[in-house]
Amino acid sequence: MEYRQLGNSGVRVSVIGMGTNRFGNKVEQAEVNNVIDTAVDLGVNFIDTADVYADNQSEVTLGHALKGRWDKFVLATKVYFKTGDGPNDYGASRYHIMNGVEASLRRLQSDHIDLYQMHRWDPLTPIEETMRTLDDLVRSGKVRYIGASAYAAWQLAQANLLAEMRGWSRFVTVQSHYHMLEREVEKEVIPYCQAENIGFIPYFPLAGGFLTGKYTREEGAPEGSRGESSQYVQQYMTDANYTRVEKLTTWAENRERTMAELAIAWLLAQPQVCSVISGLTRLEHLQQNAKAADWQLTAVEVNQVNDILAD
DSSP states (O other), rough: EEEOOOOTTEEEEEEEEEETTBBBBBOOHHHHHHHHHHHHHTTEEEEEEOOTGHHHHHHHHHHHHHTOOGGGOEEEEEOOOHHHHHSTTTSSSSSHHHHHHHHHHHTOOOSOOOOEEEEEETTTTTHHHHHHHHHHHHTTTTEEEEEEEOOOHHHHHHHHHHHHHHHHHOEEEEEEOOHHHHHTTGGTTHHHHHTTTTTEEESSGGGGGGGGGGSBBTTTTTTTTTGOOOGHTTOOOHHHHHHHHHHHHHHHHTTTTTHHHHHHHHHTSSSSSSOOEOOOHHHHHHHHHHGGGGGOOOOHHHHHHHHHHHO
């Protein structure tokens, strides 16, 4: 397994991460335990969750599975979205963040969170309030590093410049929607991350399964797959995208690789990407994703893939 620096921090994470939004819902505790056991064997040490995943149960199942082996993992969770019916049960206020971190720590059965991420930008809360609160959590030892999710480049820049001026902790990472068919972040977010050495963590790397090649032009979405009902997946079901995936699948198979492995390897070849998190619903998903870790695309190969994507 390859490890990369978590942005400009000193900690190292596996290039293959585990997305756990289905843990505690579609993935029950016994299977979560098996996934964590296998992750140790594979050298996968980066776990991504959030307080709202599976109605808080993702954190609960991870708390049970990680007992006695927190030192083997870097766990990231998030705060922002609504966790109750009260008027202050969402957002990036000091009130909600402080309540959120305590609740996450209880569910995780831990005294700390390795990477605490703001799940979204809050236009109603002064960024000074948010960053000061996050810095207080780092200084208290409850949080080791802080990150952001789905922030625009200007939002990252504003937050980190303010933190630098005040001597507060800065965001070391940002998560954003990024894959072969979704490349908006290449315009501003990734260039900012390159300039400031911020770690970039793509989410939805397989476009909800579309980039695994299991959706075909002739048959569409397989029975029981996410593509049957997900508008997110269905938006990619165009003739042009089917053609791209068909060509990329052939390109990968000529190298004895799968389309899914190519999608992950391509992301790992992009600037500032430190880990690729893909949602897991079965143990086999982790094992399949891990195979992409040892595929390092050359500059020539990246250009060949980009040429196919540009058609």
